[in-house]
Amino acid sequence: MFASSPERTAQAAELATAIRPTAQAAARLVPVAEPLRALLADGALRRGTAVVVAGAAGLGATTLALSLLAEASASGHWCAAVGLDDPGIAAMAELGVDLARCVFVPRPRGAWAAATAELVDGVDVVLVRPPARVAHTAARRLAGRVRDRATVLVVLVEHREDWPVPVALDVEVVASAWHADGRLVARRAEVRATGRGITRPRRVALWLPDAGGAVAEAG
Amino acid sequence: MVRLVVAWCPGLLREGPKGEEPRRFAEVLDAAVDLAPFARPVRLGVLAIPSRGPSRFFGGEQVFAEHLATSVAPLTGGAGPVCVGAAEGLFAAVLAARASVFVPEGATREFLAPWSVATLRDPDLAATCQRLGLRTLGQFARLEEARVLERFGLDAVRRHRVARGIDGELPGLRDHAALRRLDVVRHRDDPREVQRGFFGERGGADLRAAAAARRLERQLGVGAVTVARLGAGRAPDDRALLVPWGSTDAERTARDLAPWPGRLPAPSPASIPSRALAVALLDADGARVTVSAGGLLSARPARLELDAGRPRAVVAHCGPWPMAERWWGVLRRRAHLQVLCEDGLALLLRAERSRWWVTGVYD
Numbered sequence: 353m354f355a356s357s358p359e360r361t362a363q364a365a366e367l368a369t370a371i372r373p374t375a376q377a378a379a380r381l382v383p384v385a386e387p388l389r390a391l392l393a394d395g396a397l398r399r400g401t402a403v404v405v406a407g408a409a410g411l412g413a414t415t416l417a418l419s420l421l422a423e424a425s426a427s428g429h430w431c432a433a434v435g436l437d438d439p440g441i442a443a444m445a446e447l448g449v450d451l452a453r454c455v456f457v458p459r460p461r462g463a464w465a466a467a468t469a470e471l472v473d474g475v476d477v478v479l480v481r482p483p484a485r486v487a488h489t490a491a492r493r494l495a496g497r498v499r500d501r502a503t504v505l506v507v508l509v510e511h512r513e514d515w516p517v518p519v520a521l522d523v524e525v526v527a528s529a530w531h532a533d534g535r536l537v538a539r540r541a542e543v544r545a546t547g548r549g550i551t552r553p554r555r556v557a558l559w560l561p562d563a564g565g566a567v568a569e570a571g
Numbered sequence: 572m573v574r575l576v577v578a579w580c581p582g583l584l585r586e587g588p589k590g591e592e593p594r595r596f597a598e599v600l601d602a603a604v605d606l607a608p609f610a611r612p613v614r615l616g617v618l619a620i621p622s623r624g625p626s627r628f629f630g631g632e633q634v635f636a637e638h639l640a641t642s643v644a645p646l647t648g649g650a651g652p653v654c655v656g657a658a659e660g661l662f663a664a665v666l667a668a669r670a671s672v673f674v675p676e677g678a679t680r681e682f683l684a685p686w687s688v689a690t691l692r693d694p695d696l697a698a699t700c701q702r703l704g705l706r707t708l709g710q711f712a713r714l715e716e717a718r719v720l721e722r723f724g725l726d727a728v729r730r731h732r733v734a735r736g737i738d739g740e741l742p743g744l745r746d747h748a749a750l751r752r753l754d755v756v757r758h759r760d761d762p763r764e765v766q767r768g769f770f771g772e773r774g775g776a777d778l779r780a781a782a783a784a785r786r787l788e789r790q791l792g793v794g795a796v797t798v799a800r801l802g803a804g805r806a807p808d809d810r811a812l813l814v815p816w817g818s819t820d821a822e823r824t825a826r827d828l829a830p831w832p833g834r835l836p837a838p839s840p841a842s843i844p845s846r847a848l849a850v851a852l853l854d855a856d857g858a859r860v861t862v863s864a865g866g867l868l869s870a871r872p873a874r875l876e877l878d879a880g881r882p883r884a885v886v887a888h889c890g891p892w893p894m895a896e897r898w899w900g901v902l903r904r905r906a907h908l909q910v911l912c913e914d915g916l917a918l919l920l921r922a923e924r925s926r927w928w929v930t931g932v933y934d
Contacts, residue, residue: 410916414841414934430780440931441799441811442839455784456797456813458845467787474783476776530917535836535889536909536933539917565837 383423387569393549402505406512407525412560417508419567422448429476446565481508491517521547572660574622577668579654583616593756614746660739679736684709691730708734807839840931848929851876862906866893884913
């Protein structure tokens with residue numbers, strides 16, 4: 353009776369509009385760990401944008417980039433890491449990354465841009481370490497894709513110039529120093545953030561990592 | 572040479588048109604691993620197990636072999652009986668399994684003597700030996716090593732050592748392509764879309780991520796997409812396991828979360844080089860720094876040569892943490908040391924096989 357009702361299609365469409373979720377501002381954000389919120393304009397990663405994490409080898413840029421995934425993965429977002437052929441799994445776990453929600457493509461063998469684009473379709477946060485200086489077109493194409501799919505792209509490079517297009521947020525590890533006491537205890541790092549929505553460059557001192565392997569604010 | 576028990580499944584040596592054999596052999600292997608954890612495949616249809624541990628546990632090598640044969644026999648799918656044998660060295664052990672013989676210790680050379688030279692898997696060498704009238708391994712083994720080197724070259728010397736029962740590994744004995752195939756079968760046989768949880772635990776986001784991973788795997792090849800798991804162990808690289816996407820190993824087990832006494836303290840290095848990188852650690856006089864059996868450094872490290880010609884000054888070091896592990900198998904002695912270089916680079920070094928290796932970069 354009901355199944356053959358002529359109004360059935362109209363009812364279904366009405367129902368669909370009634371229950372369609374409206375995009376809330378909070379839904380466009382991906383959370384980050386508490387100590388990192390001071391660095392970001394919205395206190396969180398904004399979907400559809402890219403973040404460049406830069407820092408010379410040994411300063412802690414890798415730790416910073418991995419820590420950006422921690423809260424996202426822990427709150428149920430899928431993450432991916434492309435081109436990280438040597439991820440410190442134990443360090444990621446200590447930072448609070450939920451490994452059950454991380455996909456790794458450690459050696460994309462020259463197809464890193466294609467692999468990143470593919471993952472931008474599928475997951476919420478993609479961390480990529482390009483093998484060398486990136487071509488302008490490849491970077492622009494990826495940025496477009498990230499905007500379309502409302503994903504967050506985190507780019508890990510040694511120098512800011514390696515990623516040739518402007519992004520919503522630039523984070524740089526400026527300086528860092530280890531504290532050792534019978535073992536390497538913690539590293540105090542000075543991090544500077546510039547970008548859209550940030551009028552004056554923000555400088556934050558962080559334990560990157562602290563004695564337990566997590567990220568913490570350094571007073 | 573390690574004494575090995577080898578199981579030889581005659582019906583599973585070759586992959587047939589249906590591709591049944593690797594799957595069956597994977598089941599055989601799993602059954603063998605249940606009995607003896609160090610069971611390893613050699614090639615399709617052949618698996619080897621170090622004899623010492625299981626022999627002690629089951630009360631004798633022959634008893635263990637019977638256990639193995641009975642537990643494996645129903646899994647071959649009517650592909651004939653399973654032959655089990657034991658000998659020292661892989662080459663002799665595989666031949667022993669084919670003949671279902673348990674070669675007594677020290678009698679490897681006598682056991683090998685009557686076998687044909689063709690078993691050494693070198694047709695050219697076999698043909699030349701036949702022409703020279705050397706038909707058996709025993710006759711070939713009686714040649715002087717120097718003469719073999721002169722006449723046949725270095726590769727033949729390795730085969731000569733195998734024929735003399737000194738060495739057990741023969742090039743071509745292990746079929747690596749088949750082993751990779753087997754890995755794929757073992758990890759991939761389970762359905763990917765496992766419905767976990769009771770209701771709705773696998774949401775749209777999970778399916779979207781799974782679809783992307785599968786597309787990527789099709790482009791880049793099996794094993795290119797991995798998931799990580801934190802395993803058991805003390806050193807950070809022992810704990811890190813990268814397993815192919817969709818494999819059953821990705822499930823975390825409770826055992827791996829148990830505390831490990833002697834584990835290196837947090838924080839762990841953010842990068843773990845996938846290939847071991849040898850470094851030279853030198854003291855102020857330019858002598859190599861070593862770790863004594865008691866776990867002490869021979870001198871204070873002053874310089875680190877990461878790649879040739881670029882020494883870095885070491886400003887501080889922490890450790891060493893000595894570890895002696897696997898006393899039941901091949902004993903492994905290692906020591907870890909954290910070094911802090913002048914330019915702020917902090918590294919985790921490992922002393923193993925009297926060298927230093929970079930096992931972690933605190934980046």
